[in-house]
Amino acid sequence: MSEGARAKHFGEIALPHLDAAYNLARWLMRNEVDAEDMVQDAYLRAFRYFDGFAGTNARAWLLSIVRRVCYDALRRRSRDGISFEDADSPAFDDAIDGFVSRPVDPETSLLREADRALLDRLIAALPPLYREVIVLRELEELSYREIADVVGIPLGTVMSRLNRARALLLKAWQTNVAREAARGL
Amino acid sequence: MDCDEARRLLHRLLDLEIEPADRVRLEAHLAVCASCVAARAALHRLGEAVRGGASRYRAPDSLAARIAASLPDDTVGKERARAPARLSRARSSRWLPLAASVMLTALVSSGLTFTWTGQSDESRADDEVVAAHIRSLMADHLTDVASSDQHTVRPWFSGRIDLAPPVRDLAADGFPLVGGRLDYLDGRASAALVYRHGPHVINVFVRPAADTGAMPLTLHSRQGYLIGAWSGGGLAYTAISDVGVDEMTRLASLLAAGTVPTPGPPG
């Protein structure tokens, strides 16, 4: 296959998933500029290895590459020393204990805000390993099996992570709704 | 069913990922437990709020254009230029005719217990193995856990993948363990064990086997790499490297010996 035909074929398979790829990168990186760079990097990598892609689920394949590129970047920038790999260990609980009770943003919570802004901020404040399963399940509507493939974890871990992520999010949501109600907003 | 189990299954219920039998048991519990009903309502509200309220960011139009513009052949040229030296060495045309003759000689001379299948029909699967191998040779992607200690590498896989690959350091036999990594083959996560033999890197991908029977080693070449495949103990192994047939056969037999009862000495 010529390079041009190869690029065309790749485009047909990969470009329909560009929004999914960007959404995951945008949530993991939490800003537009990085998200665009990560997606471009991921797509170039995917193109390089495209001949080796024999699976049927191009979306899960692409998302797994996007995720890997994002985590590589996050690891390089990580200053807090929390290993991403430890999310399922008890020690990680302490590291995220502060999340639930911490006001998300005292300045702007004085304003009456749509649920959208509040939920965006709460999800963005979750540790990335919990954030990504919420995004993949609720926003990208991936099955447990697809999430397992994208994240590279067993099905059982997908379920326990999703349960923890939702428990954290629910608590934070209720806390913030109650806080705003107490302020008469 | 107790409330702990019910709370776990609520997620599967709302995600439409619950087994029918579990659903019946869960609904029986919900019929008698008000606090789990309340938990279901809270989870349901949260799900609605997230799906209806959180942002699903759309890629800017300029991004598709940016990617499309960077795709044509000059991209590939640039990437090749940046690839590590051992990649181009392994792919050099010098290696290919040599490999063919070495393999044939090895097959004829040593009464080896493998089947030479030449160019595999399963070319797409093989291409994926080659791609994963090359990918691992790129900077920073050889291992997720770098250790020659099997007691470090083996537990690293547990909790990350639904199988327990037999991890053994074979340094005494000339194949030091470099580490392990999670990889992605055929649309599924796969354990990758990384060994070194002199200057050569050998990736051994371990996945659940289609059946429990043992399959003896088969060897073939693909894109200038040697691929060895065998299975046993419910696991399927695919090894790839630019080592020769003898080395690959030796590594395969060492790994296979660790997973199945070792047969007694011949004769």
Ligand SMILES: [Zn+2]
């Ligand atoms: Zn209950």
